[in-house]
Amino acid sequence: MSKQADLSVEFLGFKMKNPFMLSSSPVSNSAEMVGRAFDAGWGGVAYKTVVSDRIPIIHPSPRMAAYRPAGKRQLGVQNVEQTSDRGLKANLLDIMYLKKRWPDHLVMASIMGFSNQEWADLAKACVDAGADMLEVNVSCPHMTVEGSGAKVGQCQELVQKFTETVRNSCKIPIVAKMTPNITDITVPAMYAKKGGADGIAAINSVAGLSGIGADDWVPSPNVFGKGAACGFTGPAIKPIGLRCISELAKCHDLQLPLSGIGGIETWVDALEYLLVGATTIQVTTGIIHYGQGIVENMIEGLSDYMTIKGVKSLKELIGKALPNVHATHDFDLARQGIARYDLDRCVGCGQCYVVCRDAGGWALDWDAKKRRPALDEKKCLSCMVCSFACPVDGLITFKEMPKSYRRAETVTLGKELETQRRS
Amino acid sequence: MPKAPAPFASMKKGFDYGQAVAEAQRCLLCHDAPCSKGCPGGTDPATFIRKLRFQNLTGAVRTIKQNNILGGSCGELCPTPQLCEKECSAAGLDRPIQIGKIQRFLVEHAWATGFNPLEKGSARKEKIAVVGSGPAGLSCAAELAKAGFGVTVFEARARAGGVLRYGVPSYRFSPDFIDRELKDLAPLGVKIQCSKPIRGKGAVESLLKKGFAAVFLAPGCWEPLRLKVKAKVRQGVFAWTDFLTPLKEGRFAAIGKQLKGRRVAIIGGGSVAMDCAESAIKLGAKDVYLVYRRSYNEMPAEEDEKQDALRQGMHLLLLNQPVDYSTDAKGRLKAIRLVRTELSKPDASGRRKPVEIPGSNWELPIDVAIEAIGAQPARDSIEWSRSMKLSDGNLITVNPDTGETSVKRVFAGGDIVRGPALIIEAVRDGKTAAQAIMKRFAKKENAHE
Ligand SMILES: Cc1cc2nc3c(=O)[nH]c(=O)nc-3n(C[C@H](O)[C@H](O)[C@H](O)COP(=O)(O)OP(=O)(O)OC[C@H]3O[C@@H](n4cnc5c(N)ncnc54)[C@H](O)[C@@H]3O)c2cc1C
Ligand SMILES: Cc1cc2nc3c(=O)[nH]c(=O)nc-3n(C[C@H](O)[C@H](O)[C@H](O)COP(=O)(O)O)c2cc1C
Ligand code: SF4
Ligand code: SF4
Ligand code: SF4
16 A cells, blocks of 8 residues: 545635645744645645834744743744744735746735725735735734734724725735634634635634733733734644634535634644645645654555545545534533553552542542452443543543443432432 | 474564554654665665654565565574664664564564565566575575576475574464465465475586576585584484484474483584473473683674573583593483683684683583584585585685676575675575676676667
């Protein structure tokens, strides 16, 4: 099995060799970087957000900080990077060069206007430079230029207005990039559609505070004694991104092609985005963490998956999981199960006991001599917290119980509890 | 085949998924990775560990299997502290990544999930003959089959695998494991003809005459070196080949009966001697002495092998040179005659040379002696070709870049070229020769156009 599966996909009329794109960020900051990424296997780019030269962009310094809860690495990045700080001409030349040299690769120019007129001018300029489509950036959560970025994205009328301006300035497809920092992401998406957007990209970074200095009480990144709520990205935000894409895909009135973004580093992440409705995949933090080379494993991994599953075209996968994404009131509550322990593999750490006692159903007994847990099936809540704590892969799994199974009620404080405690 | 007794049926368990992922998590994903340069066979650990890190398990298996047809066996048997792991950057922080264990896990994972990346290349007309189905022969055969050549492997013994089948003791490497690894070869369509030794004068040339476009010789080194002694011993002295090989053939009872409750001396300080010592202990020998003429640090065996054997209860008798045996009237071994040595200046091997101490002769009473002091090419191998250039010890001389011998279209690799070496080096040689053969015939095809 060595032949590569067909990963090609069509996005807003553009046929890409695979769905993998650099997202608009430092990883797509110049033609040199993007070109190398194309050679490494990426199918397209959302080029770093281009702005006019009217308001000079200066990035705060330092720009980023790593999110390292309890020393764990590469989980997320906190950033205050602005739109491109390069001159408009330099960016347009780079876009032009990319399209000349790699005509088969999707070049989507991300733009951000600081006035209605600027949106129109930038759109025209990028079309002239040869961009295949435009990404309307109304979603950066930490712009230093007042009234831009996510501020726009959170105001539906403005989303519609600026999209309309762009729509009226060019004929190429427009993708509106959404902020997740809002209650219901389908609302601004619908306004973007009304304004003429052909597709939706989501998500831009999640506004967050990922660390506060214990000694100086300054949030990170620490910009000379000041911090700010700003863009949080990477694997830690993937659940939010997936949820947003699934909501956009399920939105009955929207029905636009989607570009999935947020925490994608492996082919499995990418597959999940496809399954909830994304047609293309965009990546930033994965590259910040490991470099462009991650695309090789995305391609090989997804290709092998398709071959093994007998999936002929990527299109077959898009939205495949949506019928399984339900409202919680659809669940069949008559079916119940418990945790199943494969104790032959137990190493006797007792973590299951601790968390079941303190966060679960107190369904475990601890045999101190044998150093083994013993499950009282009647008390197991099937919360599964024990399985999160267990260090042995797959030792604790979920199993369904017969219909006759009845869970014991949680004991009430008082006599009953006292007797139990003594026994 | 009879079932191995418990002490021999206990090949160590490999990593499970969780352990492999946790270990891969420690990998620094080095740029220009030194571990990959440290693998003599080009298995490319940095790439397969990286693939595992990014959840591309099929790709990781593909990397291993395309580069090393015996990736699972090597993962278990390579002396990694001397190879890939020796170069690992993670040692700069703490300790090397356990590359061999990750490698074995990935191959076993592929077996468990039924994934095999190997495919036969589109068929070409040239047929290639491979002599010997050890690591070198199998590696060459697989590489050529992937490129579409028709390959026939001639194997002298009843089953394929070379030392992996008939040498490495079962408690280190179970017969099931090599069976399973060989099964991966099936899609390549390599024909392995067992019990088909090549022998006799000009056997190599006659293979060419039969129409094989090229020949790869990989018969290994199976003629044991022996102690030069005066005593005529009729019973009680084994060469390592007469001891380890029968055990791999399942003849535990026949061999065990001669060792159980006895005093055994193993002669030698290399890996094979350690295998003999541990096997003797597992067969129930009362006392197992390892007799070696230099000191602990000069022993060629790997540190973990030495430690393992010591933990099992082997006695170390260092700085003693065996000079002769003594027997009872019926020619049964009674004792080994030794002379104590001391170390002087380094010799050609860079290790300090042992010199006998005059007058320090003594006898160690033993019932069995197992000689594990080396191996050389089979005696008859010199007549296989009329003109092939051989080195002093009758090893075959090759061009190191191509593996080609002095006879055109005849290549060789593995222990028959290097003398007793490593599995991964044999795998390397098989690939080198295969690549040279492919290049040779690629040129030919172009020339015809
Ligand atoms: C006991 C023992 C333990 C070892 N343990 C390790 C270890 O843990 N790790 C490691 O890296 N290395 C180990 N080695 C070394 C390693 O096994 C060898 O270097 C390697 O097997 C050499 O491969 P090869 O293909 O050249 O030869 P072999 O493995 O010896 O294979 C040669 C094959 O050719 C066949 N053959 C011989 N003559 C003929 C003929 N005339 N016609 C047809 N076929 C013929 C033989 O039957 C055999 O099957 C060990 C060696 C021994 C002896
Ligand atoms: C340092 C940095 C700079 C970014 N700059 C931009 C930008 O200029 N325009 C934009 O639309 N998104 C920008 N983003 C958001 C990313 O394009 C992407 O939406 C977000 O990082 C989530 O994806 P990820 O988890 O793969 O990083 C930036 C992200 C980071 C980390
Ligand atoms: S957490 Fe897992 S390994 Fe630890 S005691 Fe419980 S079952 Fe055993
Ligand atoms: S040298 Fe070690 S840390 Fe670096 S890539 Fe290889 S295994 Fe990983
Ligand atoms: S084949 Fe052996 S030396 Fe090479 S990477 Fe694997 S374990 Fe290390």
